[in-house]
Amino acid sequence: MLLVSAGSNARGQLATGDQEDAHTFTKCCFEGYAPGQLPQGTQTVVQITCGANHTLLLLERTQDTSSSTRRELWSCGDGSKSQLGSSVVESSSVFVPLNLELQSLGLEGYTVQTVAACWETSFVALTHPDRSDVLLSMGSDDFGNLGIGGTKGKSTRCIHRVPFGGECLGTDDPCTIRVLSLAAGPHHVAIRLSAKLAGRSVQERLVGWGTSRHGQLGDLKITRMGRPVPFVDSPWPVALPVGNTLKEFSLGNQHSVFLLSSGRLYGIGSNRRGQLNEIDQHKDVSSVSCTWNGTYVVMRQNSTWTILSLGASHKGQLGRQIPNEPDHTTGIAPAPVEFPFGADTRELIKVACGSEHVLCLFSLRDALPGDTASSQREVWAWGWNEHGTLGDGTTEDRNFPQKVWPPDESSRRAVDISAGCGNSWIVLEG
Template identity: 35%
Template sequence: MPTLHACGSNGGGQLAIGHAHDVATFTPCVFDSSCPPIERVVDLVSTASHALTLVSADGHNQLLGAGTNTHGQLGKVCALTQSVQAATSFRPLSIARDTGFEGWEPVKIAATWTTSFVALESPDGSAVRTQVIVAVGSDDFGELGSGIIRPKEGERVEHLRGGQRHVLAVLTSGSGDGRKQRVIGWGAARRGELDPNPHADRGKSKARVRTLPPTELALDLPSPIVDISLGASHTLILLANGRVLAWGNNLKGQITGLRDVADVSAIGATWNGSYILNDQFWSQGSNTHGQLLRSDTGETHGPRATVTVAGGLETFAAGSEHILALSRASSRMDLWTGGWNEHGNLGLGNTADGAQLVNTGMHASRVWAGCAASWALIE
């Protein structure tokens, strides 16, 4: 199988590459000997100083983590807590056991700055298969919510995403296009990131609550939700009909006009920018470090414009202020990167920001982007 590589910010050892120093080239990740034989990487999230990865092993999902555990974001009872040193390799986590759900299988993961979220499913053989969302780590902006979120009977967690300080979960019952969905949000709320009302006053003078507990958001869903992406304080939702719902902070123009765009197939949010893919690749918002991947570098309020991409863009991942993209090249996909690069997170061997997508010369099958960190399954 392809091997997992990482580059960028690594002060907490969160890249799991065997040390706690930044690297500017994609470097193979290290898996501790306590990890089970890994069949595939299901998902990965990384933030300020820790990373979670969901892997398939022995026919079941397993939760692994790396980095610092100063707030308990990697669990209370695990190998990571036996030393004050950061864990610089991926190791099994005990979050399910710590939260009273030993034996439950992780099915979704998310993270905010120093908080982790795991959707767990009851074990095989349970009378009724149920799911819960558990949260561990810091609670600076109410990210822990109630600690445990229990969907209604018959619901499952279809999507779970974390931004810098807010979280969204899509809880679904039924299947297919007729499935019913509701969206729960919690965490930071002062800048409207949990207020989907398109007519809400976004002005600075508007008084808002600082945080919200887990709250069902009032959303009109003409089509099922297929993806979510969260910036520092704005929210994007992609619907199956190709339309985008967007709300929250718009001081950088990061959500202007997005509800009017059609035929969107993919979305992404950096801290202060938004990216959409339809027949072309588009970016808007802050471009102070070239993260919009176009000529108006330094612009703090860049309007929506196209991004030049060589070949056909298949998919992309948005990090804190950088982009990873995969374009089709014959039977393989080329890995391209661009944007903010202070920690070498573009994987190009330097720390110079890139105002356009650059081919790394590597082939990858999947990519993830975090806080000044990049991850790729390299072929």
């Protein structure tokens, strides 16, 4: 496999070996390996997640000569706030292994399950076959992002263990906790947990922390002045509509959107940019993703798909024609992203939302004889492009989707995509 990236790179967060913005997709570098080459034995790029100027990369690799695999966490970019662990104090323009200091934390035998990142804060969920899962946080505690009850009197140059007490779990009895899913916006976090008590059925819980002023964590605590608390600094229950379980969720800057078992969406938080307009009116939703100020809803029926976009439009984020005089007070009504091809010609594999741009990975439904492997997969993108974010060689925002991969027939085949804060990522076949 190969990994390429494009976009904002002020602190080396693209791992291209320098700190210059990349306007085209450029090979990422790993410590000890040739440019573009992933560490030996890499089987899968499990996850790429980005903060303001740092990146976490979760790989699955075979171990030595055995056939067993293990997940490993690599990082690059800004480490000045300890968001890359306590040992990285500056920045790295190549991917290096992230030292979680598990032995000193008493977490021997744990492995990384999933990761997430806020603006200058990182989160790592660990799992163990015989013990409860653990969530680690590191970096800045702006708006209580670390989730540990504030850092007064504590060193921020530490890796912290996020506490899940009785208030957020609904019980003080000993229980086994599992992290089911984890997501972060620039300054708030949500995590879906399961808690199993001895002799009882498993109970799921949704909890969150961080900024809450706009209701992005629900109607939480109210100050004596009758106003929402600006932020919550430790895990707190987030209420969902009664009678529904949670399938997946995504967080923007001031809003959160949840896909329920009913196939409908539930949105909370700010709707200033119209990012929640008519959010509960759609059914048969298969997935949802958020930019900072937008929401993108994938709906499927039979063999076709539609991507609805809603929210901010000033950077072309909606990927479609908008009214000449949009109402920026209430936002624009949801409508499909306008691709220059029919949904029956391509299968939608994945949607990846960055700060204010979107990537889509497609496979061609009817590849022609003689087509190269790369031409059977395409990456299309639109939105904010100030730093070369879309990798199209320019810095002009794009109002409509355009193909950004493959650039030519000799290019390698795209197998996965990701998007971060002003940057984009494509995983390629080796």
